[in-house]
Amino acid sequence: MIYKTFFCYTDGGCSGNANPNLKERKMIMTVADQHGDLIEMDFEEGGSNNIAEILAIRNAIKYAIQYDHEVICIKSDSMNSLRWLDSALYSPYPKVGKNINDPERTLKLLAEIKELSKKIDLYIKWVPRDENLAGHIIEEHYGL
Numbered sequence: 001m002i003y004k005t006f007f008c009y010t011d012g013g014c015s016g017n018a019n020p021n022l023k024e025r026k027m028i029m030t031v032a033d034q035h036g037d038l039i040e041m042d043f044e045e046g047g048s049n050n051i052a053e054i055l056a057i058r059n060a061i062k063y064a065i066q067y068d069h070e071v072i073c074i075k076s077d078s079m080n081s082l083r084w085l086d087s088a089l090y091s092p093y094p095k096v097g098k099n100i101n102d103p104e105r106t107l108k109l110l111a112e113i114k115e116l117s118k119k120i121d122l123y124i125k126w127v128p129r130d131e132n133l134a135g136h137i138i139e140e141h142y143g144l
């Protein structure tokens with residue numbers, strides 16, 4: 001059986017990530033296909049690198065569902081996001097880092113991804129930063 005599969009890379013970044021005032025930060029989220037071509041780029045005020053990474057993963061899943069893919073294979077260089085997603089998908093009590101700056105929002109995003117994953121077969125793999133084609137787009141345009 002052949003499944004309609006979406007292969008992609010995701011990345012998120014945040015300007016001013018060290019700034020304690022979340023409202024002064026700006027996030028960017030990218031999704032690139034397996035060739036490194038930009039599929040989606042989104043911006044949002046506030047947040048952090050970790051939230052931007054999770055938003056990029058969520059955006060990729062939503063894109064795949066919107067275009068009737070049955071399977072999504074995501075490559076991300078965010079070890080934190082992958083650990084937290086693993087916890088959210090397979091545990092009734094998801095865990096996130098103790099020192100993250102917006103745990104409530106992070107947990108809400110993880111719950112949203114868990115619900116979305118019921119609509120599509122989801123596979124996520126860690127890749128080194130230099131292999132993340134979505135990250136190359138952020139670096140080229142924004143230097144993050």
